[in-house]
């Protein structure tokens with residue numbers, strides 16, 4: 014049996030925060046604001062995984078009112094959700110994600126992001142993980158550099 018999931022997330026870009034996307038710290042004059050480390054890409058992926066197994070969303074599992082998740086490492090949150098996916102008997106089919114950001118340039122960091130995501134989601138091969146980036150042609154909040162958005166879609170396959 015196969016299950017599909019999708020996720021979408023947005024975080025504001027502000028001064029004085031590290032820019033952590035896809036588990037990678039990207040050198041940039043601004044960073045993403047959130048209760049956790051605000052890793053917009055990993056949050057979208059985590060929501061896609063939760064969606065595929067019918068388990069709600071990231072805020073339900075890790076409330077932003079809980080001090081336990083203040084400055085949380087989103088890799089750890091995704092690892093936790095991946096354990097839930099495995100408990101339900103699924104493995105990864107494939108994952109496709111898009112980062113929507115006017116800046117910084119994501120392309121140089123995408124190989125590292127893919128490696129990290131592939132490791133956490135126990136992918137058999139790198140081709141199961143695809144990460145893309147696009148500007149929004151200077152339009153809207155992403156285009157003005159006020160924030161970064163990400164979306165993800167995943168396919169999970171029941172083992173056995």
Ligand SMILES: Nc1ccn([C@@H]2O[C@H](COP(=O)(O)O)[C@@H](O)[C@H]2O)c(=O)n1
Nearest residue numbers: 114115116117118119120146147148149
């Ligand atoms: N933050 C970004 C945005 C885009 N890219 C790469 O540039 C290509 C062109 O982007 P357009 O929005 O002008 O179509 C895109 O396909 C990405 O490869 C990027 O690295 N970082």
Ligand SMILES: C[C@@]1(CO)OP(=O)(O)OP(=O)(O)OC[C@H]1O
Nearest residue numbers: 047048049051072075076077082
């Ligand atoms: C991850 C959590 C928890 O620290 O906080 P944020 O970093 O604000 O991120 P969001 O995308 O709003 O997702 C849910 C939250 O509960």
